Each structure stands twice: as C-alpha cells, then as structure tokens.
Amino acid sequence: MRNYAILLCCFFTGLLSAQNLQVITGEVTDAMGEPLIGVSVLVKETSSGTITDMEGKFTVSADIGHTLQFSYVGYTTQNLVIASTAPLKVILTEDTQRLEELVVVGYGTQKKVNLTGSVDQALLDETINDVRDRVKLPGYSKAELSSQEAVREAVRKERR
Template sequence: MEHMNFKPGWKIFLILLSGIFLSLDIQAQRIKVHGNVKDSYGEPVVGANVIVKGTTSGTVTDIDGNYQIEAPKDSTLIFSFVGYISQSIPIKNRTEISVILEEDVITLGEVVAIGYGTVKKSDATGAVTQIKPDEINKGMATSAQDLLV
C-alpha cells in the first residue's frame, strides 16, 4: 500500500472531525432525568439534594419539589434532606424518577440534649439528670440555672 499524503488542512480537518465524533459518543451516554420529591404526607420537599453518586454533580428541588439533572444513564441518584432517610436509586436509562422520602424519626427517650448538641443516652458521659415540669419550684427564678438549682 502506498503511504497516503494529506495536505496540512486535511489533517486538521480529520482531527477535528474525530474529536466531534468522540464528543457525540460521550454526550450520548448522558441523559436528562427529572422528577419530583415528596414526603410521606404527599407534600413537596423544597431544597432536597439530588446528587449523582460518586460525583460532585447535583441539584436541589424547587418550591414544588421538582428537579432536573443530567447524568450517565447507568449511574445512581442519591436523594437526601435533613430529617429524612436518604435514598439511592439507580437510573437504569429512565428519564423520570419521583421519590417519597420517609422521615428519620428518633425516639426522644434515647436522646439526651446537651449544651452543644444531642447524643444517644447510652453514649452520654458525665452526669445526666431529668427534671419534670411539676418538680420545678414555682418560686422566683430569673434564669434556667436558677430553675435547676
């Protein structure tokens, strides 16, 4: 076979053309996914996070709980919001995914409120006491500390 000689302009054209085909192939593997995020009462979850698992690509839901995101068709979306249990849902080439987030309920008997946060009762160290409202002296108290005394 003879060696093919291309003029310099043709080489640049072929390089650009191959780059276009490669970028089209990459874009074809991504799809736009949209849907709605609601709570267990059917109310929209405003500001819920929708993230493509393993990336920093994400979005948040609008005032009606709607979202739209572009992601690889074989990736997984993670839906999360404070006070709700996060859900991971594989896209599986779908363009619409709607989610109902369940509340993450913590039993109050298992949690101790401390000055800088909350911990499980079993993890608390130090002195912990419980004061019931009927045990508080109804005398003059000017601060929370006075009520504890």
C-alpha cells in the same frame, strides 16, 4: 497532519459520549405526600447535581444506569439507579434513629440541650446592679439629668 486527525477524533469521541446523557426529571415528597423543598439530588458517577424546587421537583442530566442520591436533613439518604427516562417519584422517610433537636448557631449547629445550658449559664454568671444599665437603645446615649434638664430633653426629642 496525522496528529491533528487523531486530536479531532478524540474531540468528537468526547462530544458523542456527552450526548448519551439523558434529562431525568422527578418529584421528591415525604411519607405524607408533601413536596420537600431543597433536597440535594446528586449523580454519583459525575458528581453533578441539583436541588428540588418549591414544588419538590428536580431536573438533572444523567445516563441510564447512573445512581441518583437524594439527601435531606432529618430524612434517610436514598439511592436510586436510573432505569429509564420516565419521571421519578421519590418518597423520603424521616430518619428517626438520628433525629435530634438541632438549633442553627451562626454557621454551624449545636444540640438544643447544649445551647440552652450555655445560655442559662451565661445569664446566671452576670449580676445586675442597676436596671438602667441593662436598658440600652441603639443610637441613644444616656445622661444623668436634673428634673428641669429632663423636661428640656424630652421636649427636644419630641421636636425631632
């Protein structure tokens, strides 16, 4: 019976500490006042977080004194300590030190300079013997036809 009482006290202590979390709301904008969509908002102490919506607004559960980390591609990461439950107004500045042109490739990224060079090299290495070999349509097979057969083939395609 004593073990159950201790277990019950531990359970309620956990519930009481979970009730200390406050709902923190706010808005994230750039230097021009435009809302930033998809900014990552992370509560560092709990590793929980959210992202901003279409209007740059967010809602997260955190305690007073916790640190919120705001990060977005092309902008400097900003940390704010929560002082009250008043709505936050966060302004992210562009990261001009690390800002380079990036192109999304599949599931990763490459610098635009590298992408242009690789495409350029691939096209230079290929030789084009016949233009008809380069023109391909999905679902269409090519066949060499005489002029009479070509007329019948064209008529057959228009009837479909």
